Amino acid sequence: MKPIPSLAADLAEGRTTSRALVDEALARIDDKDGEGSRAFIKVWHARARAEADLWDQVRKLGQVALPLAGVPIAVKDLFDIAGEPTTAGSTALKDAAPAKADAVIVQRLRAAGAVLVGRTNMTEFAYSGIGLNPHYGTPKNPWDRARGRIPGGSSSGAAISAADGMCAGSIGSDTGGSVRIPAALCGLAGIKPTASRIPLTGAFPLSFSQDSIGPLAKTLASCAILDAVMADEPAKVPEARPVMGLRLGVVRTLVLDALDATVSAAWERTLKKLAAAGAHLIDVDMPDLPEIPKINARGGFSAPEAYAHHRETIAAKAAMFDPLVLSRIKRGAEMPAADYIDIMRIRHEMIGRARSITRPFDAVIMPTCPIVAPALDEVATPETFMQKNAMVLRNTSLFNFLDRCAITLPIQGPSEGPVGLMLVGEHGHDKRLIAAGLGIEAMLAGK
Numbered sequence: 001m002k003p004i005p006s007l008a009a010d011l012a013e014g015r016t017t018s019r020a021l022v023d024e025a026l027a028r029i030d031d032k033d034g035e036g037s038r039a040f041i042k043v044w045h046a047r048a049r050a051e052a053d054l055w056d057q058v059r060k061l062g063q064v065a066l067p068l069a070g071v072p073i074a075v076k077d078l079f080d081i082a083g084e085p086t087t088a089g090s091t092a093l094k095d096a097a098p099a100k101a102d103a104v105i106v107q108r109l110r111a112a113g114a115v116l117v118g119r120t121n122m123t124e125f126a127y128s129g130i131g132l133n134p135h136y137g138t139p140k141n142p143w144d145r146a147r148g149r150i151p152g153g154s155s156s157g158a159a160i161s162a163a164d165g166m167c168a169g170s171i172g173s174d175t176g177g178s179v180r181i182p183a184a185l186c187g188l189a190g191i192k193p194t195a196s197r198i199p200l201t202g203a204f205p206l207s208f209s210q211d212s213i214g215p216l217a218k219t220l221a222s223c224a225i226l227d228a229v230m231a232d233e234p235a236k237v238p239e240a241r242p243v244m245g246l247r248l249g250v251v252r253t254l255v256l257d258a259l260d261a262t263v264s265a266a267w268e269r270t271l272k273k274l275a276a277a278g279a280h281l282i283d284v285d286m287p288d289l290p291e292i293p294k295i296n297a298r299g300g301f302s303a304p305e306a307y308a309h310h311r312e313t314i315a316a317k318a319a320m321f322d323p324l325v326l327s328r329i330k331r332g333a334e335m336p337a338a339d340y341i342d343i344m345r346i347r348h349e350m351i352g353r354a355r356s357i358t359r360p361f362d363a364v365i366m367p368t369c370p371i372v373a374p375a376l377d378e379v380a381t382p383e384t385f386m387q388k389n390a391m392v393l394r395n396t397s398l399f400n401f402l403d404r405c406a407i408t409l410p411i412q413g414p415s416e417g418p419v420g421l422m423l424v425g426e427h428g429h430d431k432r433l434i435a436a437g438l439g440i441e442a443m444l445a446g447k
Contacts, residue, residue: 001025001165004222005237007071011059018052018059018070018115021168025072025117028166038137039160041077041087043118048072051115067225067235069113074167076158077119078126078204079103088204089122089154091135092313092320103202105171105213105230112229117167120157124322126173126206127306127329129181129393130379131156134322141186141373143417149373152182152392154206155216159186162216169217169226175206175302177368177396179214180408184368184420185392187410189220189441192396194405194428197231205309207302209344210400220409220441224434231430238431240438241362244278248423249357249364254289255395260371262412266419267367270411270444277443284364286357288350292401293394295343299331300401304340307332324385347401351427354402359426362436366395368408368420395422405430407437411444 001024002010010016029036029043036043055070075081078088080099087093102110109116121136131153132138139160141149151160155172159182162170172179174192183190195212205211215226221237228235250271259267275281296302306329307314318326358364369392379385399406404427408420423440425433 001168003219004068004071004168004217004225007168008065008067011070012065018055019049021070022048022052022072022115022117025166028164029118029161035139035160035164036166038139039121039157039164039166040074040118041089041121041136041157042084044116048115048117055113055115066111066113067229068109070115071113072117072167073109073114073226074117074120074158074161074170075106075109076155076170076172077122078173079106079171080202081106081119086204088126089124089133089136090321092317099202101202104199106202108229108232109171112235120155120161120170122156122158123154124325125204125306125310125329126154126175126178127302127325128153128389129177129396130385130389131182132322132324132379132385138376143187143373148376150185150376150379152185152373154178155182158216159183159188162188162218169215169222171213171215171226171230173203173206174212174214174400175210176296176393176400179216180368180396180406180420180422181392183216184408184410184422185373185418187412187418188216188218189223189410190214190216190408191223191227191434192400192406193227193231193430195403197428197430205305207305209301209305212400220407220434220437223407224438227430227434238435238438240442241435243274243439243443246279246363246436246439247361248274248279248281249284249361250281251284251286251289251364251366253286255366255370255398258370258391259367262372262416263367263370263419266411266413266416267421269413270421273444274440282361284357284361286354288353289398292350292398293390295346296397296401297390299335301343303328303332304335305332324382351402355426358424363423363425363433365424366422368395368422370394372417372419399424403427405433407433409437409441409444
């Protein structure tokens with residue numbers, strides 16, 4: 001499916017209809033040879049078609065179109081939809097009370113004209129970067145489907161739905177990398193906003209200290225429109241900044257350790273392209289970064305905050321949880337309050353030190369994930385799962401802890417597995433970061 005700006009132009013000029021776009025999306029979801037049955041937990045066929053027909057009638061009447069009018073969009077299963085239980089990728093919540101209202105971001109998407117086609121699959125309770133779900137199945141990465149590779153998580157279905165044209169863009173969440181990881185591993189763009197920009201009301205929590213909501217799509221321009229709508233900002237794509245003259249900090253601490261061969265080759269090739277296009281590449285040391293995985297390995301914020309939310313459900317329905325998720329949540333029961341308070345203090349101090357290092361740059365850059373998507377059989381045991389999960393989360397989770405905005409862009413070659421380039425901006429400087437990312441995306445595409 002085309003990028004959202006192109007679809008909007010096609011709709012405005014009469015080259016397509018909302019019904020045609022929605023029918024295309026639903027046909028791909030329903031394709032028995034595709035991944036739709038694993039990418040989606042619920043599909044709203046009748047409602048989506050009815051809304052598409054309504055938008056087509058509005059256009060025939062010559063009404064001014066809204067930014068997403070009649071464009072098919074998918075939302076992760078952790079967002080409230082009025083009248084439905086929010087199950088967050090779990091069967092333990094199937095009998096939960098229906099939501100009384102749409103999540104705020106769902107309200108804003110609908111108000112902008114989006115046609116929501118369904119709820120996408122996810123890691124249960126958003127607690128891993130791999131994307132497995134034993135309850136609803138695991139959608140396969142679009143790369144190397146014959147081998148069978150992970151989609152990345154926790155927004156697994158969001159990535160597959162966008163990559164396979166089941167929607168024009170999808171909405172995920174990002175607590176430690178759950179937008180950027182599946183986007184990077186599936187060859188998509190993705191945005192993790194400054195967490196405070198987009199309201200979490202009506203979004204099922206993992207870690208209220210670090211949760212954020214962001215889009216995944218084939219282009220950064222599509223992501224930028226969805227991001228703006230959810231932040232209640234003017235729904236337009238920022239003007240791209242030329243790569244010439246960009247000051248980019250190349251982080252050399254931790255994030256380049258143990259890169260696999262594909263990621264390393266794509267990274268070095270991208271650095272050369274950026275330098276040739278006139279970007280100023282300056283090596284940066286961030287000495288606090290190695291401490292963050294150690295903090296997260298002990299549970300970080302996610303374990304105690306998730307445990308506080310889930311403890312009653314665990315007491316009643318522990319057998320219904322994915323064991324890999326349950327074991328990680330239960331670590332929160334073991335964290336003393338004093339340790340949690342220490343993490344809060346350490347985070348505050350690290351945020352200040354990081355700001356003093358990165359402030360001179362338009363962005364700091366690194367690979368989004370240090371490895372390409374592992375095969376499903378490479379994460380089949382608890383030990384291999386935990387090892388690969390730690391690797392895919394390593395780079396992204398650093399900047400959730402530091403409360404930054406970030407984007408990922410695909411940088412792989414034509415015959416390579418998907419690799420992401422992560423750009424990290426200053427807290428609250430999302431638009432500036434997106435503008436730089438648009439310039440880099442255009443440069444990488446040879447435009």
